[in-house]
Amino acid sequence: MPELIEVEAYRRAAEGVVGRRISRVDATDAWYLKGGVGPGSLADLLMGSVVTAARRRGKLLMLDLDRGEVLGLRFGMTGRLLTAGPAAEQVSASLAGGRRGDPVGRLLYSAGSDDPRFVRFALGFSDASALWISDPRRLGGVELGPDEARLGPDAATVTVDELRGAMEGGELPLKAALMDQRRVAGVGNLLCDEILWRARLSPLRPAGSLDEAAVEALGEVLTATVADLSERGGSHTGDLQPSRERGGRCPRCGAALRRDEVGGRTTYWCPAEQV
């Protein structure tokens, strides 16, 4: 996915439909609907509702509806939120240089997602604006009443106290802890490698081994990195990113980067600096 940074851009795009009434629901891809709700019943529930807020927690985007329901949108690795009509005007106004209706621009690993056959879910509104998810790999999903309590504090605003709690857990590798959405919500693979590289912390190190000073330092790097990469324009704009390939070298010290699998994800890190 889209990590927290991209989903935040989607959230801003979705603010364009706040106050609009849903007049069309295209949820024909039953596989994309999670939580046991079917296409027909979901359409019945949503039709006529007004979106009252667009919220985000981690990588989960939520549309609050005036009848009390919450519509949760997840994007997997290749999902994108697109908008058209009055909503798109607001998006292009708020994101300089962004293409109309496309808040993030070309997404890594998701080329070709403009293809209409990749549209997995769409909402139409009474003012003729629209919002839809394009997701070639179908890794995302739409859910009614997502369980927000299963997500930890948002990584963009996590406090040191919260992070200290999230890092409890003995031998669990630091990277696995940071990417566990129940502990901290929003950190994906690229962002995680960048944060640990900036913090000079090994991804393999047990999360529980961080002392108070290390937790504080990690918290500062974490929030600063999210802010920095948000400003640059995405999770893939980190300083480590160009070196995240076989044979890559540390941008700071030039040491050969290690490529390991940690927490089930490919991890690049500098064995000379990250301890």
Place this chain on the structure above:
DNA sequence: ATTGTGGCCTGCCCGC
């Protein structure tokens, strides 16, 4: 209970 694996899909890039 935790940890590992497969699955969902498409597209790109590499090596043969």
Place this chain on the structure above:
DNA sequence: TGCGGGCAGGCCACAA
């Protein structure tokens, strides 16, 4: 040039 395998920003349901 063509083709096949590996790999990709996520996360869920299973099995062990």
